Amino acid sequence: MAPTLSAPQVPDPMQAPPVRWGVLGPGGIASTFAGAVRAGTRSMVVAVGSRSAERAAAFAGRHGVERSYGSYEDLVADEGVEAVYVASPHSEHHAHALLALAAGKPVLVEKAFTRNLAEAEEVLAAADAEGLLAAEAMWSRYLPSYDVVRRTVEDGTLGDVLLVEAEHAQLLWPDGPERLSSPDLAGGALLDLGVYPVAFADHVLGGLDAVRASGTLSDLGVDVTTTVTARGPRGGIAHLWCSMGAATACPATVVGTRARLELSGGGSFYGSGASVHLVAPDGTVLDEWVPTVTEHGFRHQVAEVARALAEGRQETWSVPWDATRRVMATMDEVRRQLGVTYPGE
Known part of the structure; x- marks a missing residue:
């Protein structure tokens, strides 16, 4: 089967x-x-x-x-x-x-x-x-699509995960919101856009280390385009990039030894309209998950917080504190290598 x-x-x-x-x-x-x-x-x-x-x-x-x-x-x-x-x-x-x-x-x-x-x-x-x-x-981490990805990876359907690729690029600079251009407002592509690929890779791999980053900075010293490679705790490699100086379709792929997942559609891999495809090594689409509701994606995080409060928990299941810590630590290291600092740091 x-x-x-x-x-x-x-x-x-x-x-x-x-x-x-x-x-x-x-x-x-x-x-x-x-x-x-x-x-x-x-x-x-x-x-x-x-x-x-x-x-x-x-x-x-x-x-x-x-x-x-x-x-x-x-x-x-x-x-x-x-x-x-x-x-x-x-x-x-x-x-x-x-x-x-x-x-x-x-x-x-x-x-x-x-x-x-x-x-x-x-x-x-x-x-x-x-x-x-x-x-x-x-x-995004609260969405059903991300639950499909997590459960499929955990069930071993892909085999060993070798690679996670994700990108997020939107044309928001130099003529976009001031907050993205200003160091005073913690601007730049990474914290606003790159957090999506970083969080997705963390979601799939369970953490990132051996981080290597490169990029280009604006005249005010915030990152415009950033690329990141990193390694998960079980050896999987993440290849991630973001930019606020150009726009792409923002896809993501999880590559395993037996099959791969492709997330696309609805404008981005991380959106509530994205579909998940299970693809064989020869390119055959074995299965797909398509969202039945694509509007109001924020509703899932609102509901999960409500359930956590009702149960007396201090953390959500989808984004526990350790996940927040890991993502912030990764972005700290990326900014350190790029030379991006914010006032008061």
């Missing part, structure tokens, strides 16, 4: 218990989050906070949010908020996560979790000390 993909076992997000969310930072990704909460879960966004009362009020109006605040302090103090989604720029994740945790609120922090491993350790230590959940919003 021909080998097949392992089926995902991700629960229906609509079956997760409801959580009352506060959104810290009303930017574009927060709008995506709020839309997914409303359309794909039983949870709700009940409050939003910004340094600008006007921006917070505008966000609240667009998304039907009850309360808006002109400060982050007021948001995290809201007694009706059960969990805080930190959607500020990378440079502020550390301070804003600590602010919410100090107010007794569990946090879901956008990727990259922080600027570096040292900041991540401080956030996780604070969560541990307070007995609160802290989770990284690497939304």
Whole structure:
């Protein structure tokens, strides 16, 4: 019998218990989050906070949010908020996560979790000390497609995994958002785009070491294009790259001794519209998994956080603390080799 993909076992997000969310930072990704909460879960966004009362009020109006605040302090103090989604720029994740945790609120922090491993350790230590959940919003790792990949690899269908290839390139520089160009905002391709290939390789291989990186930097000293090779704990090699100076189809491949997985479609390997194909060495497609729902991919991370909170856990299954630590450590080493540093590091 021909080998097949392992089926995902991700629960229906609509079956997760409801959580009352506060959104810290009303930017574009927060709008995506709020839309997914409303359309794909039983949870709700009940409050939003910004340094600008006007921006917070505008966000609240667009998304039907009850309360808006002109400060982050007021948001995290809201007694009706059960969990805080930190959607500020990378440079502020550390301070804003600590602010919410100090107010007794569990946090879901956008990727990259922080600027570096040292900041991540401080956030996780604070969560541990307070007995609160802290989770990284690497939304792709919560998707059913990633569960298909993980289970298929673990079931041995591919044989020994020899290679993971993944790329993420979007044309966002030099005319894109300021946050990507600015060292003050922890800009560059790696933390914004490269985190997807790095996290995918970590997901498949269970960690990365022997990291080797090269790349090109902007005139302000952030990375524009970065390539990474690394090795997993069982010998598999990762070949990863990212760029904010060009655009590609953003595919990914997991190559084993018996078969390979190809992730593509829907705009990227990491998106909720991506399909997973099981391919024989001769190129024959043996099996495929195609998502039945491609909208509101953030709903899966929202639901998993809700389940973790209901069960009294401080970590999510899809992105445990050790995974966040490993990814941050890898990106620290990449930046060290590239010579990219941020103010205050």
